[in-house]
Amino acid sequence: MAHTYDQIFQTLQGILEKVSVRGTVITPETGLTDQLKMDSMKVLDIIMEIEDELDISVPMNNLVDVNTVGELAQLLFELDTSKS
Amino acid sequence: MNLLEEFAARHAHKKLLLPEDVQIFGAQIEKLYSSTEAKIGDRRITLFGTNNYLGLTFAPQCLEAAHRAIDEEGTGTTGSRLANGSYSNHYLLEKEFADFYRCEHCIIFSTGYQANLGLISGLIDSKDVILLDAHCHASIYDGCSMTGADVIRFRHNDTVNMEKRLQRLGDRAQSTLIIVEGIYSMLGDTAPLQEIVRLKQKYGATLLVDEAHSLGVLGETGQGLVEQAGVLDQVDFITGTFSKSLGNIGGYCVSNHPQLDMIRYVSRPYIFTASSSPATIAATRAALVLLREGQALRKTLWQHSRFLYSKLDELGYTLGPEPGPVIAVVLDSHTLAIDLWRRLLDNGIYTNLVLPPATPDDKSLIRCSISAAHTTEQLEHIADVFSQLRKYVTDA
Numbered sequence: 001m002a003h004t005y006d007q008i009f010q011t012l013q014g015i016l017e018k019v020s021v022r023g024t025v026i027t028p029e030t031g032l033t034d035q036l037k038m039d040s041m042k043v044l045d046i047i048m049e050i051e052d053e054l055d056i057s058v059p060m061n062n063l064v065d066v067n068t069v070g071e072l073a074q075l076l077f078e079l080d081t082s083k084s
Numbered sequence: 085m086n087l088l089e090e091f092a093a094r095h096a097h098k099k100l101l102l103p104e105d106v107q108i109f110g111a112q113i114e115k116l117y118s119s120t121e122a123k124i125g126d127r128r129i130t131l132f133g134t135n136n137y138l139g140l141t142f143a144p145q146c147l148e149a150a151h152r153a154i155d156e157e158g159t160g161t162t163g164s165r166l167a168n169g170s171y172s173n174h175y176l177l178e179k180e181f182a183d184f185y186r187c188e189h190c191i192i193f194s195t196g197y198q199a200n201l202g203l204i205s206g207l208i209d210s211k212d213v214i215l216l217d218a219h220c221h222a223s224i225y226d227g228c229s230m231t232g233a234d235v236i237r238f239r240h241n242d243t244v245n246m247e248k249r250l251q252r253l254g255d256r257a258q259s260t261l262i263i264v265e266g267i268y269s270m271l272g273d274t275a276p277l278q279e280i281v282r283l284k285q286k287y288g289a290t291l292l293v294d295e296a297h298s299l300g301v302l303g304e305t306g307q308g309l310v311e312q313a314g315v316l317d318q319v320d321f322i323t324g325t326f327s328k329s330l331g332n333i334g335g336y337c338v339s340n341h342p343q344l345d346m347i348r349y350v351s352r353p354y355i356f357t358a359s360s361s362p363a364t365i366a367a368t369r370a371a372l373v374l375l376r377e378g379q380a381l382r383k384t385l386w387q388h389s390r391f392l393y394s395k396l397d398e399l400g401y402t403l404g405p406e407p408g409p410v411i412a413v414v415l416d417s418h419t420l421a422i423d424l425w426r427r428l429l430d431n432g433i434y435t436n437l438v439l440p441p442a443t444p445d446d447k448s449l450i451r452c453s454i455s456a457a458h459t460t461e462q463l464e465h466i467a468d469v470f471s472q473l474r475k476y477v478t479d480a
């Protein structure tokens with residue numbers, strides 16, 4: 001079953017809030033590396049968690065243009081809807 | 085901001101991490117006394133951060149072979165093998181590696197880093213898929229990023245997680261290269277290779293094992309994890325390095341697939357760089373003989389590794405999951421790791437400090453590498469020092 005964009009954004013928000021400084025507000029515009037201060041490996045580890053939740057695989061090479069939480073949610077949404 | 089100011093701003097936080105009074109990364113080694121001792125600053129320091137597992141860097145046979153090669157063939161090859169031609173010793177070393185692994189084909193590269201870059205970027209097309217263990221070495225990640233292929237990570241040593249990703253790929257599993265390591269460079273643990281081989285066969289994928297840290301360390305003849313797990317014939321490609329147990333510099337790839345030979349014509353990290361110097365090749369050939377016959381060295385290495393691992397474990401340090409010649413002390417904070425690293429050095433012991441993002445799971449590591457050439461006194465000394473320093477490590 002595919003998820004809606006909002007469901008995916010909320011899942012992502014939940015995971016990111018857990019690993020960010022307490023009280024950080026996560027919006028679609030939040031920057032993954034510049035604002036949340038995550039290094040590239042941390043971003044990849046978080047994606048591995050989401051992959052299991054959504055039952056999708058996210059190729060690392062698709063992340064080149066992903067800078068914000070909203071862009072990541074959009075990528076996950078597209079991969080989720082295109083799964084057979 | 086101009087380009088250089090942007091660069092400085094991007095890396096400013098890294099400088100803040102590091103104390104200014106000691107050179108933590110890239111320490112200057114003034115003089116080497118042996119494969120396990122050096123002069124750093126004005127002090128005699130015991131080396132526990134060398135990857136010199138068999139202690140062969142001063143083996144008389146290797147020194148003699150290198151000296152002779154310099155006299156006969158000069159200091160360098162001054163170019164790439166494709167353009168300038170290969171010296172016969174380059175081909176002989178390839179033949180000896182192929183023979184060692186009972187494989188048809190071998191290519192040697194100028195470094196182990198380039199072996200991974202060269203094989204992966206040469207073999208893989210943008211339509212293919214790469215499935216790699218999350219803890220794989222940077223050379224593997226860099227090789228993958230040169231391909232344009234879909235690169236998917238699975239959780240470290242988690243074959244259930246790996247199989248899920250193979251299932252999701254459907255028919256594309258057959259155009260998938262799975263990449264794992266024999267002994268992982270950071271935590272020193274081994275891959276569950278038999279199960280990985282079973283899965284690669286079930287899904288029709290291709291398998292590459294990087295034996296960088298396991299060559300000379302695992303298996304009766306030192307082939308690595310492929311030998312210990314009894315799966316040599318079922319692994320498609322093996323890469324490795326001369327820079328650890330062989331005490332040299334260079335890398336190799338062996339395989340029974342005839343396609344490996346084609347890599348010479350399509351792989352940029354093979355084509356566009358100079359081949360290894362005559363001394364390097366000659367010393368590596370001599371070291372490979374010692375490695376193949378090195379059962380006694382391996383036995384000593386493992387005794388040393390088990391000794392230190394169990395001592396540190398008893399002291400209550402958090403360690404990598406299994407004993408081996410890479411022993412990682414895992415620490416939650418980088419300040420604690422830097423502090424411990426400095427105290428070890430103050431006590432005459434050099435280890436490797438590894439900080440995120442080069443480490444798994446955001447941890448910091450004091451990485452000790454053990455050598456067959458360490459003496460009992462050196463091992464007891466490091467165990468003693470770790471015991472004295474235990475009080476400073478509050479989150480271990």
Ligand SMILES: Cc1ncc(COP(=O)(O)O)c(C=O)c1O
Pocket residue numbers: 195196197198200221223265269294296297325326327333334335
């Ligand atoms: C797993 C692994 N592969 C490859 C390499 C690269 O080897 P080299 O030092 O020969 O470039 C290393 C070395 O650090 C490594 O740990």
